[in-house]
Amino acid sequence: MGERQEKRDYLAQAWLVIVLALLYGGALATVQTALSGRIAENKRNETYNVIPDLVPGADKARTAEVVVVGGNGKEVRVYRAFSPDGTPCGWVLPSSGQGFADRIELLVGLDAPCSVITGVYILDQKETPGLGDYITGEDFRDRFRAKPTAEPLVVVKTDPRTETEIRVLTGATISSESVSGIVNAAVRNLKGPLLGLIESQVSPAPETRGVETPSSSGGS
Amino acid sequence: MAQEQPTALERFVNGILPENPVYRQLLGMCPVLAVTNGMKPAMTMAGATAFVLISANIIVSLIRHLLKPHLRILVFTLTIATFVTIADRFLAAYVYEMSKQLGPYVPLIIVNCLIISRCEICSSKQGVGVAIADGVGMALGFALALASIATVREILGSGTWFGLRVMPGVWPNWGIMVLPPGAFLTLGLLLGIAEWVSRRRSERAKSSQ
Numbered sequence: 001m002g003e004r005q006e007k008r009d010y011l012a013q014a015w016l017v018i019v020l021a022l023l024y025g026g027a028l029a030t031v032q033t034a035l036s037g038r039i040a041e042n043k044r045n046e047t048y049n050v051i052p053d054l055v056p057g058a059d060k061a062r063t064a065e066v067v068v069v070g071g072n073g074k075e076v077r078v079y080r081a082f083s084p085d086g087t088p089c090g091w092v093l094p095s096s097g098q099g100f101a102d103r104i105e106l107l108v109g110l111d112a113p114c115s116v117i118t119g120v121y122i123l124d125q126k127e128t129p130g131l132g133d134y135i136t137g138e139d140f141r142d143r144f145r146a147k148p149t150a151e152p153l154v155v156v157k158t159d160p161r162t163e164t165e166i167r168v169l170t171g172a173t174i175s176s177e178s179v180s181g182i183v184n185a186a187v188r189n190l191k192g193p194l195l196g197l198i199e200s201q202v203s204p205a206p207e208t209r210g211v212e213t214p215s216s217s218g219g220s
Numbered sequence: 221m222a223q224e225q226p227t228a229l230e231r232f233v234n235g236i237l238p239e240n241p242v243y244r245q246l247l248g249m250c251p252v253l254a255v256t257n258g259m260k261p262a263m264t265m266a267g268a269t270a271f272v273l274i275s276a277n278i279i280v281s282l283i284r285h286l287l288k289p290h291l292r293i294l295v296f297t298l299t300i301a302t303f304v305t306i307a308d309r310f311l312a313a314y315v316y317e318m319s320k321q322l323g324p325y326v327p328l329i330i331v332n333c334l335i336i337s338r339c340e341i342c343s344s345k346q347g348v349g350v351a352i353a354d355g356v357g358m359a360l361g362f363a364l365a366l367a368s369i370a371t372v373r374e375i376l377g378s379g380t381w382f383g384l385r386v387m388p389g390v391w392p393n394w395g396i397m398v399l400p401p402g403a404f405l406t407l408g409l410l411l412g413i414a415e416w417v418s419r420r421r422s423e424r425a426k427s428s429q
Binding site for chain 1: 254283286287288291294295298299302305306309310312313314316323324325327400
């Protein structure tokens with residue numbers, strides 16, 4: 001009886017916390033709903049700005065947005081990069097996953113036949129300052145450049161001995177593994193559909209930004 | 221007998237210099253050291269902290285009679301975290317480049333002791349007017365401290381202030397000042413100066429009595 005009374009007391013005392021949590025949750029949902037479009041647009045603009053770095057020879061003004069169905073059955077908007085003369089020269093795949101502290105959002109650049117990683121760019125991260133946040137640095141991102149996509153990348157603590165090995169960041173093993181895992185997941189999810197797309201269509205280079213939705217976009 | 225609480229004006233003035241959160245209380249050291257390599261990030265951080273501090277002070281003061289002693293820290297943290305998330309989203313939407321530059325330091329405002337200490341010391345005990353005055357005073361004091369450190373570091377380290385060139389072209393930028401050691405050096409020197417001024421004042425006050 002005493003224990004039941006005690007539980008009732010706890011609930012009576014916690015009502016303020018529960019009410020505040022509901023109110024704050026509602027406020028945050030409203031803010032997120034109101035601002036998410038603008039934040040997404042900021043990230044999209046940043047993506048366009050880094051496309052020439054992620055895919056060598058790409059002209060960002062000729063980039064096309066393509067919606068493909070990934071291997072996991074979900075639609076993903078990817079970027080197809082074209083050179084100034086209109087030749088397809090690569091792809092940029094947005095991907096995200098859990099890091100050490102929060103979600104990491106990144107972009108993976110691939111060459112035109114999706115066989116080699118041409119670059120990695122971190123769009124958003126909240127890793128530990130001075131340790132994990134070095135994943136944004138060029139030194140770490142360059143370790144992914146020119147790696148083949150045939151096999152998943154593996155993070156190692158020594159100098160890479162095979163072409164699928166990536167040297168970890170000292171003091172930030174989890175962040176390094178997270179980035180590698182997100183890159184692997186993006187390639188695993190989208191390489192098949194993109195190859196299917198390349199085979200099924202010979203798309204002309206668009207003049208400006210645009211969204212093309214392939215007629216046959218599935219099949220991983 | 222209950223101790224008499226400071227008035228709104230006293231709270232406001234105390235926050236700026238006599239109880240400056242950085243130079244007198246050594247609170248909020250993480251952003252003080254991390255984002256003061258330039259005036260722009262420092263002032264963005266000061267603005268975000270001011271928003272969270274004043275908002276949290278207002279809410280906590282409004283609900284102060286409902287707070288249970290053993291649940292108050294939970295309520296403070298919940299309130300602060302909500303306003304920090306709102307500030308973070310607004311920065312990401314409207315000041316995207318700065319939001320990227322500040323990175324995890326904006327979410328880290330949640331653990332800035334300056335804010336939770338004001339909830340505990342002032343707003344959970346006094347009315348909304350005093351809580352606002354306290355929040356504004358402390359926010360100004362924090363901004364003043366960030367600005368002083370950022371001014372020294374940016375001018376010596378980059379030769380600029382708010383991105384504008386203020387040093388002659390021949391100035392050899394002291395790279396160390398925009399790196400982490402520069403933050404510790406500047407903070408240590410400015411803390412020493414603040415302490416020296418404070419001691420001289422108190423000695424003068426004693427000798428004049």
